[in-house]
Amino acid sequence: xxxxxVTAPGKLLLFGEHAVVxxxxxxxxxxxxxxxxxxxxxxxxxxxxxxxxxxxxxxEKPLNKIGKGEIPKGAKFxxxxxxxxxxxxxxxxxxxITTISQFKSTFGxxxxxxxxxxxxxxxxxxxxxxxSQKEFFNIAYKTVIDIQGVGSGFxxxxxxxxxxxxxxxxxxxxxxxxxxxxxxxxxxxxxxxxTATLVKAVNAKAKKYPKxxxxxxxxxxxxVEDAIKAxxxxxxxxxxxxxxLNQGYLEAIGVGSDRLANLIYAARNAGAFGAKLSGAGGGDxxxxxxxxxxxxxxxxxxxxxxxxxxxxxxxIEGVKRI
Ligand code: PMV
Numbered sequence: 315x316x317x318x319x320v321t322a323p324g325k326l327l328l329f330g331e332h333a334v335v336x337x338x339x340x341x342x343x344x345x346x347x348x349x350x351x352x353x354x355x356x357x358x359x360x361x362x363x364x365x366x367x368x369x370x371x372x373x374e375k376p377l378n379k380i381g382k383g384e385i386p387k388g389a390k391f392x393x394x395x396x397x398x399x400x401x402x403x404x405x406x407x408x409x410x411i412t413t414i415s416q417f418k419s420t421f422g423x424x425x426x427x428x429x430x431x432x433x434x435x436x437x438x439x440x441x442x443x444x445x446s447q448k449e450f451f452n453i454a455y456k457t458v459i460d461i462q463g464v465g466s467g468f469x470x471x472x473x474x475x476x477x478x479x480x481x482x483x484x485x486x487x488x489x490x491x492x493x494x495x496x497x498x499x500x501x502x503x504x505x506x507x508x509t510a511t512l513v514k515a516v517n518a519k520a521k522k523y524p525k526x527x528x529x530x531x532x533x534x535x536x537x538v539e540d541a542i543k544a545x546x547x548x549x550x551x552x553x554x555x556x557x558x559l560n561q562g563y564l565e566a567i568g569v570g571s572d573r574l575a576n577l578i579y580a581a582r583n584a585g586a587f588g589a590k591l592s593g594a595g596g597g598d599x600x601x602x603x604x605x606x607x608x609x610x611x612x613x614x615x616x617x618x619x620x621x622x623x624x625x626x627x628x629x630i631e632g633v634k635r636i
Contacts, residue, residue: 324423422598476632505597554587569595
């Protein structure tokens with residue numbers, strides 16, 4: 315086998331962001347915008363990367379140097395994932411990697427994590443290494459921590475397992491939720507969130523107000539538990555109310571923004587059952603749910619408020635070979 319092509323889905327966090335970093339559960343769903351990666355064996359002991367979506371072209375490094383020295387931002391997750399995989403399985407084969415994304419890396423759909431997941435899947439197939447989903451997750455999670463130092467790994471779980479998941483950090487529980495169709499409305503703020511900075515800011519505040527933050531994270535956990543029931547029953551009205559509750563706590567811990575708030579209120583005022591930010595906050599996307607007769611109005615309101623409506627289908631298949 316000389317060549318393998320795989321794809322992995324992007325993700326959206328439905329409930330429990332930030333609290334998940336503090337040991338609480340979250341709910342994540344995968345989206346139908348996918349990242350594709352092709353891996354080819356090459357004779358030279360080199361790592362070559364073409365990733366036009368993140369401005370990487372003709373990037374080349376000897377295998378014994380990967381993971382070390384200066385690494386351009388767009389190459390980091392793939393290079394480190396490769397370094398971790400090759401080291402763990404004591405493989406020394408050269409590879410050329412090419413990636414293409416169906417979504418912009420600025421949406422917050424988790425393109426970096428999806429690329430690390432695709433890389434591990436592709437090279438494990440290329441070198442005929444059988445990985446359980448948990449071993450797979452562990453290599454991917456090590457890669458994220460090597461690079462960012464923080465992160466719960468929920469996005470890796472979504473890319474690997476697909477579907478909609480109940481997730482406890484760091485992969486302690488990864489439980490698929492058998493949900494029905496979820497007509498999620500997604501509005502992009504146009505601003506890229508800096509996840510690591512926001513996580514660190516929340517950590518700092520949680521240290522300053524430990525009791526208050528403990529109680530907020532406990533309440534978010536209750537919201538997540540109720541949200542699971544609402545998701546399983548397809549009770550969109552309740553899901554919306556729980557989104558509003560979750561959003562209140564996210565504002566309280568300081569990760570809201572005026573742009574997110576504009577889109578969230580626009581959605582609510584146009585008849586959505588509820589709306590909240592999705593992910594780290596500060597920018598990226600907001601999500602909303604509405605009755606089928608209000609969906610159009612909610613989308614128009616988000617556009618009128620300056621947001622970009624992203625048409626996504628959620629609850630999609632995880633990483634796979636194509
Ligand atoms: O910004 P995103 O979509 O990667 O989500 C971050 C979610 C956090 O809970 C804030 C961090 C994490 O790794 O779980």
